[in-house]
Amino acid sequence: MSTDKRAGRKLVRGQRSTTVNERVSYGLDDAFQLFYNVKKAEGMRERTLADYKAHWRYFREWIDEKYPEVVLNDITPSIAREYYIYMASGRTKYEGVEGREIEGQALSPTTVAIRLRTLRTMFNFWSAERMLDINPVANLKPPKEDEDEIEAFTDEQLRLLLATPDTRTFAGFRDRTLYMLLADSGLRIQEALALTSEHIDIKSRCIHLSAAMNKNRKPRIVPVSADVMRLLFELMTENKAYFPEATHLFITAYGDPLTSDTVRKRLTRYGIEAGIDGDVRVSPHTFRHYFCKTYLLNGGDLFSLQRIVGHSNITTTRKYIQMNDENVRAQHAQFSPIIRLRAGKRR
Structure with missing residues (x-):
């Protein structure tokens, strides 16, 4: 009997006291709200908090279109990389709808790097809180940027x-x-x-x-x-x-x-x-x-x-x-x- 109890209470990474068949699934918005509340409590600046909201909204809009109904742990490295490529390459709106297709426009390398940095901050937080099995953005590197001349007044x-x-x-x-x-x-x-x-x-x-x-x-x-x-x-x-x-x-x-x-x-x-x-x-x-x-x-x-x-x-x-x-x-x-x-x- 004691053996059965131990087997039945084997912990899955990211859970505290749930059984194998009771895996916790965190909704995307609930996960973001937890992250946001913690960062606000830590004294993060209002402008940074506003950026977190904006960058998360961009990501959610893409997720809702490509992978509706997913939860936090469903986001894999391949999905994260797909979003990364989407930001860097642009998208076609109304794809497949004849006569309405609008070619997308790629974001600048600087913008891609900023949004990727925000996502990395979020997923690192969720990973540290053991809300994820795998950190999907861990291996994504920011795009290389040309070093433009800093523009100043003469x-x-x-x-x-x-x-x-x-x-x-x-x-x-x-x-x-x-x-x-x-x-x-x-x-x-x-x-x-x-x-x-x-x-x-x-x-x-x-x-x-x-x-x-x-x-x-x-x-x-x-x-x-x-x-x-x-x-x-x-x-x-x-x-x-x-x-x-x-x-x-x-x-x-x-x-x-x-x-x-x-x-x-x-x-x-x-x-x-x-x-x-x-x-x-x-x-x-x-x-x-x-x-x-x-x-x-x-x-x-x-x-x-x-x-x-x-x-x-x-x-x-x-x-x-x-x-x-x-x-x-x-x-x-x-x-x-x-x-x-x-x-x-x-x-």
Whole structure:
């Protein structure tokens, strides 16, 4: 009898106290909700949680079309690889319906890599929780990506853009101050828009960002130039005079915190007015690219740049070493041994 009991209670991997014939099957949506709740409890950022939802929705739509009624443990490595190929190759909508077929469009390697990374995070979680027999994405590798040149403003483009806002108005002065800050500090747009007067250290000309404000969850100090600090002080003074209850540094004409969506829309309009739209991507992040590339071109080192902009990995910072042909020519003209030798003879 004891032998029969032991045989009847043999555990299957991924179960706690069920029999062989009572295998637990986790529904896809239930599994995702567990994953989502745990990540939210761990303090994951709202933007990351939103990405989890979006990427899971894309996967579920494909699964519902190709493999309806499946549960979590039904997803095999071959199914995962099929989805991977689908993302990289595109699909044909209304396939088989004559006259309605629409050829699909492949996602970029970067997008495929991001969505694959999200799925890997999910399936690794479920695997660690013993909700899976096999991790279906364990052997999937992200696609190789061409290393594109990082697009940043040129000095002339930045001058044209900074000259566009009408600084006689509050909104124009605020916008120009924001752009000056982004170009001078390399702050991310969300970091800049979250600033209050408490973050500004006028005496030491620094901005103190708390760990909660940083993408890598570490506090950091960002130095700014005297010119930009003067503009920030002027903006704080004006805010206090007209909106004493406002806490944020960058606010609307009604005293509400400025949003990144509003910044992007106004920046697009300024780019068109400045005549640089189409020549360069006019976005808040392009200021960050400008700061990083210019910092290195002017002799700054990688490690101090990494600390200023808050990169968690030096590999990310190292990408800014890339230079276009114009940068290379300018650097050669400045540091060429022969040019320096000829300059010495003229003296």
